Each structure stands twice: as structure tokens, then as C-alpha cells.
Amino acid sequence: MKCPNCNHDNKDKAKICKKCGREMSLPPAWFPDAKWHLKTLGIIYVCVTAFYYTVTFLLKQLPKPYDIRKIPIEVTPWLRKGPKYLEEDQLTPPPESSPAPAASPMPSPPSPSHP
Numbered sequence: 001m002k003c004p005n006c007n008h009d010n011k012d013k014a015k016i017c018k019k020c021g022r023e024m025s026l027p028p029a030w031f032p033d034a035k036w037h038l039k040t041l042g043i044i045y046v047c048v049t050a051f052y053y054t055v056t057f058l059l060k061q062l063p064k065p066y067d068i069r070k071i072p073i074e075v076t077p078w079l080r081k082g083p084k085y086l087e088e089d090q091l092t093p094p095p096e097s098s099p100a101p102a103a104s105p106m107p108s109p110p111s112p113s114h115p
């Protein structure tokens, strides 16, 4: 009786392989080969691609302005405080009626308190 793991010829009544110590009754071990990897990775790639296009399609079904990726400044006026991330044409000065205090872009760090 040949060992399913190492192909060593053992006695017919042997329960454990003499060479590798594996149980003779167990089915042979399975190792993924290149074909299995290609198939599995292909399935994952197809699923990810289908998920991407499904989400893109569903996002396009949303009403404006939620269907666009770049949100206009009118929708998020609070972002005007941070000119760091805005483009020049999106920046508009605050209305004259309500003069805003000169906000520093970076708050002053808290003074360290030593005992």
C-alpha cells in the first residue's frame, strides 16, 4: 500500500506511513497549483470589477448634487474656512454685511503648562 503523501511503499495493514508518519486512511493532501491561483484570482478580479461598476451605476442614479464626486462650494460653505484645500476660483470673499473676524488658518498651539 502506497502512502498518499510520500508514495512510500508500506505494509498493507499499516495505519501510519513508515517514512513520513502520515495516516494512511487520510485522503491525499491538496496543494493549490498555478491553475487554481489563476482561476481564484480571476474570480476575485471579476467580482471586484463588477462591484465597482455596480457602485458607479448606483451613484449615478442619485439626484444632484450627490451624483458628482467633486462637491460644489455652495453645498459645503463651511469648507470656505479652509482655503488650503480649495481652488482659487472656488474662493469667494465673505459678504460685506457680516464682517468675519480675521481667522488665522492655524490655531495657536496651547501653551505647555509645567508644574
Ligand SMILES: [Zn+2]
Pocket: 003, 004, 005, 006, 007, 008, 017, 018, 019, 020, 021, 022
Ligand atoms: Zn508517507
